[in-house]
Amino acid sequence: MKSDVRLIVQGDDFGMCHAVNAGTIQAYREGILTQTSTMAACPWFTEAAALARQTGIPLGVHQTLTCEWDYLRWRPLTGGATLVGADGTFFRTVAEAAASMSDDDALRELSAQVARFAAEGLTFEYLDVHMGQSASAAVYEEVARAAGRPLVFGASESRRFGSIETLSDRDAEGKKDWLLGYLDGLMPGVHLLITHCAVAEPELGALTAPGTETYRWAEEYRLSDQALVLDPEIRQAIAERGIALMSVGEAFG
Template sequence: MTGVQLVVRGDDFGMCHAVNAGTVEAFRNGIVTQVSVMAACPWFEEASVLAREFAIPVGVHQTLTCEWDFLRWRPLTDGPSLVGEDGTFRRTVADAKAAVSHAEVVRELSAQAGKLSAAGLDVEYLDVHMGLAAPAAYGEVAAAVGAPFIGAEEMFASAETLSNRDAADKKAWLLEYLHALTPGVHLLITHCAAAHPELGAIHRPGSDTYRWAEEYRLSDQAVVTDPEIRQAIDDLSIELTTVREAFRA
């Protein structure tokens, strides 16, 4: 027993079909242990069906932003501070943070958590999409839901994101990361997706977030389902786990 536990989170479940398909594959045949669901996104219904079918542990990917050019989503509630001129969420965390009302955020995020529950999903944790746009609201919503908020990563021995690294270096980085883990609970955040034309069609090339549309997701998918990564985890006696299991009282 090494005492090393690793939570591998798949983000953006429900965003689009490619993300749903890839994330399920990464859970079933890779190292992803839990997934964060976007209740306001257009492919939520498929995501909820898949999560129930494959018994995937889920959390709420609390969403107050939408970064894409051609894939836009709206709040579940009608708070005017939550949206830009087109009626959809704002594109950046900074823009959202400057505009949102605390009360409207709490109502929206509560609705997002409620949508998971109404779909028969057991909310195991809450986290955020892109960043902390409304810091005071997250803990309030989490307390009401009765699940931990993963935003202040002090609860983990370490917290890293796999995604925003060059594809050619990603596998080597992950192997080095696994070998360096110390006893405790660690968090690794991934963004998986299956290869599908829709990924390349949701955003204009050249923007700050363009690489997040397709490149980072496909390379994450390849690495987390790579048999050598799973073998390294087994060889190092790393325990793959979830937030609920790791912090069970």
């Protein structure tokens, strides 16, 4: 049996769309999910906030300066002109966003996203970054300092963790074997496993065009992640190995 192995199982993109919201809550209530990174700039954030108040799911701020989808688009909460493309929505890639945005616009936007949690009566345990670093590291660090919460992943790899892994972008047929092997290999310490959960709803397949770089992230990866975080064999493997499931707040106080 393992000793002193602590595992945070995170669901990303809470607030993005209804299918993600429903899947995240199911994964928390019925599966091994322990926290969720939440997108305040997205159209379904209001539903996510209501679900968070109902369930008490531990939240993080998924700091959002990009929007990767073809047909689901979202805009900044602020009016920063350097944050958006010609259609007035966030850029699709980290590279495009980083090439355009000013630190001042990014700081105002990310601060507004944090403020939206308080406006909904929500608290959060940490901050991380959607898709990768679009603004300078100093911007993310300033927002985290002002919020009084750790920046756990994104602008730079956090030394808080023994490992950081992503479950999602693996072929479905090999994903369960990979996860069981991952659990076997965990050493004492705190580990972060990032997932992208969603239930099967038609909206997932309509997020983006087939053949695009993000197409597999829309539906395929999310549904296979959902199946695994709900899989009784995975929960049993965690129990047999003596792995403690927890959130960032529980792990680091």
